[in-house]
Amino acid sequence: MRTNRWLLGLAMSVSVVALAACGSQDDEASPKDSSAAAEQSPGADSAQDQQGQQGKPNTKDIPDVVAEVNGKTITKDEFVPLFETQYQQMQMQAQQSGQPVDETGLKKQTAENLVSTEVLVQEADKRKIDVTDKDIDKGLKESAKSGQMSEKDFLKAMKDQGMDEQKVRSELANQLKIEGLIEDEYGEFEVTGEEIGQAYEQAKTQQEQMAAQGGQQQEMPPIEDMRPQLKKQVKQQKSQEATQKYAKKLRKQADVTIHL
Numbered sequence: 001m002r003t004n005r006w007l008l009g010l011a012m013s014v015s016v017v018a019l020a021a022c023g024s025q026d027d028e029a030s031p032k033d034s035s036a037a038a039e040q041s042p043g044a045d046s047a048q049d050q051q052g053q054q055g056k057p058n059t060k061d062i063p064d065v066v067a068e069v070n071g072k073t074i075t076k077d078e079f080v081p082l083f084e085t086q087y088q089q090m091q092m093q094a095q096q097s098g099q100p101v102d103e104t105g106l107k108k109q110t111a112e113n114l115v116s117t118e119v120l121v122q123e124a125d126k127r128k129i130d131v132t133d134k135d136i137d138k139g140l141k142e143s144a145k146s147g148q149m150s151e152k153d154f155l156k157a158m159k160d161q162g163m164d165e166q167k168v169r170s171e172l173a174n175q176l177k178i179e180g181l182i183e184d185e186y187g188e189f190e191v192t193g194e195e196i197g198q199a200y201e202q203a204k205t206q207q208e209q210m211a212a213q214g215g216q217q218q219e220m221p222p223i224e225d226m227r228p229q230l231k232k233q234v235k236q237q238k239s240q241e242a243t244q245k246y247a248k249k250l251r252k253q254a255d256v257t258i259h260l
Contacts, residue, residue: 057087057103067111067258069118074111081162083110111258116247117174119254124177127184131176139172182243189238191231197223199230 059080067074083106090101144154158168200223207220223230 129180
């Protein structure tokens with residue numbers, strides 16, 4: 001089974017990026033006052049506001065049941081770690097852009113992400129997409145490697161984000177189920193030479209832009225040297241787009257209630 005870390009990356013990228021000193025993902029470090037507090041005291045520069053901007057977001061107003069998907073509940077305990085992780089990523093971006101984090105919007109987005117994940121996992125279970133412990137072990141090793149850390153350090157980073165090893169393995173199992181579902185639905189994604197060329201030109205443009213902004217000037221390797229990496233990148237992008245598309249389709253057919 002392939003591992004592109006789509007779901008796991010969504011929930012864990014902040015820790016991986018922060019501790020590996022790489023900078024994210026989708027992908028996650030600090031907060032603003034809760035939407036409830038903001039409504040009660042709009043514009044107030046309170047200690048609570050400052051705590052929100054510098055520490056964790058206020059999650060006291062999150063209901064015990066955040067959403068229901070075809071009778072399956074998504075709980076506060078499932079929501080909060082992902083929300084805090086996503087908030088941390090947005091906060092890092094906000095520090096660069098100077099724009100405050102839209103905490104209310106982020107809560108809604110996080111809930112929608114969890115709903116999309118749930119409808120995909122439910123469909124995978126219907127199709128009996130199987131994920132073994134061996135698959136999870138392999139995915140865990142790859143996730144740690146992508147963060148340039150040992151498996152032990154990776155799990156510690158996840159625990160610091162509120163996700164113990166059992167939760168990490170559970171999330172990874174869901175991710176692998178979703179990948180298996182998308183492969184079952186769409187088959188293997190083909191990559192053309194033209195698409196590899198476009199990905200190469202895009203990477204070249206991004207590097208030039210970084211150099212223009214004062215970044216280190218580096219010469220791009222020849223396209224042939226990057227072809228395997230570019231092919232994998234294009235495949236992952238296609239898989240992610242297909243996942244989003246299929247999640248929207250399943251969502252329309254699902255019975256969903258969000259309580260935020």
